[in-house]
Amino acid sequence: MPPVRRLRPAPVAVAAVLALNACTTSPTEAPASRPGPTSTATTAGPSTEGDVALETLVPALGELQGDQDRLPGAERTGPVDVGVDPASTRYLGETRRARYWVALTDEGAVCLVDAFGTREAEALGSTCTSPRAFADGGIQTRTTSSTTTATGYLVPRGFAVEDAGTDVDWAVVADNLLAPSDQL
Structure with missing residues (x-):
């Protein structure tokens, strides 16, 4: 299954999302008078890939959902897609x-x-891939506005930072999450 990237346009946002394997989406432009980023996402229940449960690769998926786990904006506008x-x-x-x-x-x-x-x-964006592709190398997303860029890298449990590549000085943000060290 090829990577899937989704953006939800908002009246104040511009966002671009890049998949790890260099697939890109086009920026979604807001009215010129109010540029800024916007995106949203949702998730599904437990899933497995072969003999490895996704909860093994990303332990957070096996935990109960708390308030902080919900995506922003739903309290103002209802569920985001x-x-x-x-x-x-x-x-x-x-x-x-x-x-x-x-x-x-x-x-x-x-x-x-x-x-x-x-x-x-806020702009919400998502980058998605098959469990097998995720297990093999993770998922990278990059969101850009007219003034800055944010990059995140979701990696499977046991992934070594040095395996992320040398083009970026990756740093551990949290379990399963890396980002360029200059963005911390």
Whole structure:
């Protein structure tokens, strides 16, 4: 299954999401008078790939969902749709530029969801891939506005930071989450 990227346009946002394997989506542009990022995501229930449960690769998926695990914006606008099952979203951590969640789609794909921008005008985006592709190399997402970029990398349990590549100085943000060290 090829990677899936979804953006939810908002009246104040511009977002672009890149998959780890260099697939890209086009930026979604808001009215010129109010540029900014926006995106949303949801997740699905437990899923397995071969003999390995996704909860083994990302332990947060096996935990009960708490308030922090829910995507932002739902309390203001109702459930947001970034292509994931809202009941499966689990908060992973944040950098100076974005907050990150892991989620699943109804079809069982693994997704990295990011919220980028100010809490009043966040853009939510998601990058998804098959469990097998995730187990082999993780999922990377990059969201860009006219002034800054945020990059996150969801990696399976046991993934070594040095395996992330040398083009970026990756740092551990939280379990299963890496980001460029200059964004921490």
